[in-house]
Structure formats: C-alpha cells, structure tokens
Amino acid sequence: MQITVLGAGISGVTTALRLQSALPKASINITAEHFNSDTLSAGAAGIFRPGSGLRGGAGQNVGDWIKSSYNYYSSILASRDASVAGIMRVDGYLFSSGEESVVRNPLLENLLPIYRMATEDEITEICPDSNFKHGAYFQTMVIESEKFLPWGIQKFLQAGGTMTQKKINSFQEVNNNNLIINCTGLGARKLCQDNRVVPIRGQVFKVRAPWIKMFYYGDYDTYIIPTSTQVTLGGTRNFDSWNTNSDEFDEASILARCSKLIPNLKNAEIIRSWVGLRPYRDQVRVEFDDKLWSEKGIQVIHNYGHGGYGITASGTSEEVVKLVLEKMRMNKSKL
Numbered sequence: 001m002q003i004t005v006l007g008a009g010i011s012g013v014t015t016a017l018r019l020q021s022a023l024p025k026a027s028i029n030i031t032a033e034h035f036n037s038d039t040l041s042a043g044a045a046g047i048f049r050p051g052s053g054l055r056g057g058a059g060q061n062v063g064d065w066i067k068s069s070y071n072y073y074s075s076i077l078a079s080r081d082a083s084v085a086g087i088m089r090v091d092g093y094l095f096s097s098g099e100e101s102v103v104r105n106p107l108l109e110n111l112l113p114i115y116r117m118a119t120e121d122e123i124t125e126i127c128p129d130s131n132f133k134h135g136a137y138f139q140t141m142v143i144e145s146e147k148f149l150p151w152g153i154q155k156f157l158q159a160g161g162t163m164t165q166k167k168i169n170s171f172q173e174v175n176n177n178n179l180i181i182n183c184t185g186l187g188a189r190k191l192c193q194d195n196r197v198v199p200i201r202g203q204v205f206k207v208r209a210p211w212i213k214m215f216y217y218g219d220y221d222t223y224i225i226p227t228s229t230q231v232t233l234g235g236t237r238n239f240d241s242w243n244t245n246s247d248e249f250d251e252a253s254i255l256a257r258c259s260k261l262i263p264n265l266k267n268a269e270i271i272r273s274w275v276g277l278r279p280y281r282d283q284v285r286v287e288f289d290d291k292l293w294s295e296k297g298i299q300v301i302h303n304y305g306h307g308g309y310g311i312t313a314s315g316t317s318e319e320v321v322k323l324v325l326e327k328m329r330m331n332k333s334k335l
C-alpha cells in the first residue's frame, strides 16, 4: 500500500513523520499546493496552548491529542535537533480582568510541569496600570513552524519519503490504490464539501524585540509571544471572514493593546504585518471516510479543522497512525 499525505502544514508534516516512524517500509508521499513558509502554519505564533473551544468527535479525547503533541515536541526539545526544529521552552503570564475561569486551563494544568495562579504582587509588578483581577503563570513551549516544517520535511525526505507540489481538486486525482490522509486545513472545506469548516481570520505583527523573553496574554485576544528570532503581537479573531489583507484599524488596535500590556514594546521594530485564516471546525475531523469508500472506493482518513490550535493539537496525527494500522489489519495489507 502507498500512502499520500495531502497537505504540508503542521498537520501534514507531523502526520507524515509519525507514519514514517510507525511504518518504516511504507512508501509515503506528501502532496501539497503550498510548502514551508507559504503555509498558514508557518505564520502561527506557535505557542503550545489549547483553548477551551477545541473539540473532537464522539468518543475522541482532546486531552489525549494534546498529551501526544506535548510528548512529541518534548522529545524533540530534549534532542540535539531542538534549535534547528524551532522548539524552545517559554514561560509567561495569562491575565484577565474578568472571571478566574479565563486563566484556568484544565488541559494544561494536568499536563505542564508548572501551572499556577499568579499572585496579586506579580500582576501589579508586571502590569501596574492594568485592571487585571486574575492571572496564571505557566511554562510551556513555542514551536516555530517556519523552522519546524523545513526541518520535518528534510527528515522525511532523508528517510525515503517523497513530495509533490500540486493542487488537488478531487480525491480521484490521487492514485486509486493509495490510502489518502487528508490534512488540507481550510482547503478541506472545498475538497470535502464540508461547510462546517469556517475561517477565523487572525491578524498579527511580527516584530524584533529581543528583550521580550516571556509570553503574555491579556484581554481581547491580546498576546505577545516570543520565538528565537522574533515576537508575535496579536491579535484578532474574525469568524467567517475570508479577508487576507492587513487592516490598518486592526494594526492600530494590536499595537495599542500590546504596548499597554507591556509598554517597552513601543520601541519594537516591526518586521511585518501578517494575516492567516484559522481552519475552524466545531469538531476537529479525525476519522476514516466511510462514505467515500462505499460510494467511490477511495480510502481517505481525515485530519483537519484544528482552528486556532493546530500546532498544539498536532497529536491528532497519532490517532491517524492508529487508524492506518487498523485499516491495514482489516485489509490484511503488508508493506
């Protein structure tokens, strides 16, 4: 059996790598319209932090996906590849002027080595002019997809994988004998005629501010997230907006909110303004497509719809590997 992974964002690349580890003799190809810095994933802030809106299908446990991604990235972080793969540990604060529940995150509290409530003194010292009532301090990671994706693809190719740059308009375009893993993000809306996939527009600034060593979250989608080379300042969340242009009013609002949160950001050098469309689905879709199989004889396993948490929830790729192994057992196929 040959496997085609459709899509080369974080979902496609992590899925291809994990399939390769589980099935070293398999012939695996990544086919995608865009690679590396041309993908949505490359622009993401990259912090490992799931939101409460992340959902799976019936019987699926989002906590397992998150744990799987965390362990996966942690193993790379503990290796010599950490820096070239763009993974680093980062700690910081999440503040809220509303309810305490905003700064709680059961998924992270059960997983991270450090997740605690911030004291009043900490809140006042970091944000003296704010009206924040609650805060959480935690240590997590950032995964810089601009580094991770090329690193992952190189590793994949070195292990015998192949890649094809091509836009697919229907699954029939892929060789019929292939098992297809569909990691096309927002592209799945058209490819699968799945109207449950909806863009959530996000605008950010990438700035140079090497003095920012921690992440900070405030009210109204305000965030400051450092990586090894730059800092992401955000953001916006516009449901069902397909606008990929930077908006001057969003820019002004982001700069005002971030520099109110951390005033020394006023001196940061702006590298670029960036807009991405998060591939939101009310339930992330990770399943074998029975309908395509029974009606068209095409074997497709879906892995899309991660919304604003695709880097964090890339552990869905472990579930894909399980589904592939199950399919192989049922088909009695060998590689």
Ligand SMILES: Cc1cc2nc3c(=O)[nH]c(=O)nc-3n(C[C@H](O)[C@H](O)[C@H](O)COP(=O)(O)OP(=O)(O)OC[C@H]3O[C@@H](n4cnc5c(N)ncnc54)[C@H](O)[C@@H]3O)c2cc1C
Pocket (backbone or CB within 6 Å): 006, 007, 008, 009, 010, 011, 012, 031, 032, 033, 034, 035, 039, 040, 041, 042, 043, 044, 045, 046, 047, 048, 049, 166, 167, 168, 169, 183, 184, 185, 186, 187, 188, 191, 201, 202, 203, 204, 234, 235, 275, 276, 277, 278, 279, 304, 305, 306, 307, 308, 309, 310, 311, 312, 313
């Ligand atoms: C402003 C912003 C900040 C974010 N910050 C974070 C963060 O800090 N942490 C986090 O976890 N997440 C974050 N996200 C969310 C994250 O970016 C997405 O969830 C993630 O990138 C989705 O990855 P993906 O691989 O599913 O999709 P994509 O990266 O969009 O990749 C899709 C791939 O499929 C290919 N494709 C699509 N259609 C076709 C087709 N028809 N034929 C061939 N190829 C096709 C594309 O070319 C591409 O290669 C952020 C998003 C935004 C917008």
